[in-house]
Amino acid sequence: MTATTGTTGTTGTSIVFECEYQGRRYAGHGLPQPGSPLELYPVAAGQLHAALVAGSGPQDLGPAVTGESAPAEVALDDPGLRFLPPLLPTAGDNSLINGFMGTHRTKFDRAPEPDEEFIPPNYYIKGFGSWLRMPEEPLLTPADPVWLLEEPEVVLVYANDDQGVPHYAGYTFGNDLNDIGLHLQKPWAWTPYAKLCETSIAPYLFLDAPPERVTGSVTIERDGAKAWYGDFSCGADSIFHRVPDMTEYLFSYPALRRPGLVNYLFLGADKATYHDGFRIEDGDRMVLDVSSHGVVLANEVRYWDRSAPAVPRPQ
Structure with missing residues (x-):
């Protein structure tokens, strides 16, 4: 696994997360770093689940986060931000x-x-x-x-x-x-x-x-x-x-x-x-x-x- 770098910092292995922000579902890479904004990419419910079962393993989840959309920058302490359990289904x-x-x-x-x-x-x-x-x-x-x-x-x-x-x-x-x-x-x-x-x-x-x-x-x-x-x-x-x-x-x-x-x-x-x-x-x-x-x-x-x-x- 390669290291993940960027606004969320550097980690030993690839990490992804999902969250809700202003009524929409987003995903991002890495571990949040205090004082640095999160880069959030809009994802549909079940998007990461679908990428996992269609691919060859966890490594297919990383590319599924970014897609083709530009990221939004959100402060870690924004009251409208709520993280989600990994891959939590809407149902x-x-x-x-x-x-x-x-x-x-x-x-x-x-x-x-x-x-x-x-x-x-x-x-x-x-x-x-x-x-x-x-x-x-x-x-x-x-x-x-x-x-x-x-x-x-x-x-x-x-x-x-x-x-x-x-x-x-x-x-x-x-x-x-x-x-x-x-x-x-x-x-x-x-x-x-x-x-x-x-x-x-x-x-x-x-x-x-x-x-x-x-x-x-x-x-x-x-x-x-x-x-x-x-x-x-x-x-x-x-x-x-x-x-x-x-x-x-x-x-x-x-x-x-x-x-x-x-x-x-x-x-x-x-x-x-x-x-x-x-x-x-x-x-x-x-x-x-x-x-x-x-x-x-x-x-x-x-x-x-x-x-x-x-x-x-x-x-």
Whole structure:
């Protein structure tokens, strides 16, 4: 992959992103740089998806961004600008947030053998892609979480063609916020409830193979001050399972090969705040600094408002 340069700066691999601005959909290259305007190219909904499934791989997404239109320059702090999850379809029910659990090597009591038989890790479906939240947007949780846990993860993005064949688009990073306290009360039964916290994702799609090494840090801010800090790693070198085995097994299920479906596949996280005895509270700000890749994903935690109207009981 070649480096991407220009008003969005220089990156180690090609990166594309999509956004909305003044009611239109745009795309751009690279990671935004503070103080520099974004160069945005108008794109139709599904344009990058179509380029991916018609081409030979993620490298075909870069040229699909620019097309023949001249770019518009937009300030990064323009209030009319909102980034989008990579390849998010206009129809919100045709994309899926899902992922693996218990994948990291620190959660096993041994190292994997080179030719060890693949045993798939636990899996979950969290919701539609339209439920994903962007950096600096709040993440909503149930009103009474038992013990929240942030989870910095690599997110693989796949888009299915009209025959349901998955095409790998690239990777980004996400925070799979969940209620690990509830999960641990009944791991065999309550995990789906524990996952019903909102999830954030970075809009920047790295057009490269799943990363071998990803490192960074988590900072929990409370009332504007640092309340907790810790390092993390979430690349393939930190995962017990082989990533190709994980994806091949998952896409052997026909339900995930629905034509046109976009999959946001979370690869799992290492130990973090919960394992250090720290409790994330309402109003805390989680800052995930993926320093190895120049991406920061920050979101405030908000508990569900207890005063919200109750759901009527069926008569």
